[in-house]
Amino acid sequence: MPSNKNRLYITLYPSGVANNEERKYHWGFLIGPKAEGKDVIPGASYHVKNSPFGWTYEEIPLENVQTTIRLLARILIAKIEDEQRLITLLRRLPVVQGDSNWRCRTWVASALAEIAKDGKCVGTAELDWQKIEACARRYVGDKTASGRYRSAADLSKPKPTWDMLENKESVP
Template sequence: MPCNKPRLYIALYPSGVRNNEELKYHWAFLIGPKVEKGEVVPGTRCHVKNSGVGWTYEEARLRNIRNTTNLLARIVVAKIQDEERLIALLHRVPIIQGDSNWRCLTWIANALAEIAKDGKCVSSAQLDWQKIEAFARQYVGDKTANGRYQPAPELLRAKPTWNMLENKESIP
């Protein structure tokens, strides 16, 4: 039986804070198909964002998860076993207001812990937040240092993608 399970990605975006490594990126989940045919691959982004009045959960269908606005990179962290269960779980991950140390990456780390605890929404997975965070920061840092996001035509290409399950890059 062929295995064509959707994939769960960690996505990194610039946060707008350049002089603080800890706050440098905005973190989100992307959900997309295993096989990405063509230039446009629809999917879903799930994340929390601070609109100035507090943190809110947002789930949005995306026209193309290979190259969303400001996307820096995608990291495959899991094969999705039950997408509906995963989405429901993400809706239930607590959002904390009024704590200056709580951010989007806190929510991502908490969500990964809940996904691991659930044990049913994903199958093969790398859910260790410390490994994911360290790798993702290094990966995007290396791509930035090597000029991957400059000049402007580079921004139109599908964004760098690393598969932590297979330990290989699928889009340079």
């Protein structure tokens, strides 16, 4: 019997710090459905952001997971087994203040470690931060080099998506 469980993605957005390779992207998570077609595909984004008041955790409902304007790419990393458990885990992660080395990327790496330790919120998954980060940087770098983000028309297209579970591109 085929599974239609929601999927967990790593998301990359431009950070505004283009001259620093390590801080070039803003990192987060996205939850969306397995089946994606041409219709509107709702989901949600989960991340931490730095504001004048410090780091804050944010959950944002998305009307369409494929066409979020600022999104550069999605990296599929897991099939979700227990979505509420996963969301609860993300909500409980520490949001560190006053540490200049802590940022969104640190939070994502910490979340992946906690998801792996939990062992119940996701099934088939790639949760190794070093593999995910290398894959995501390479994928977005290749898309940038090929001109994928140059025109305004490209920003409204479905976003490039790499499937780490099947090691293939699923949305060009």
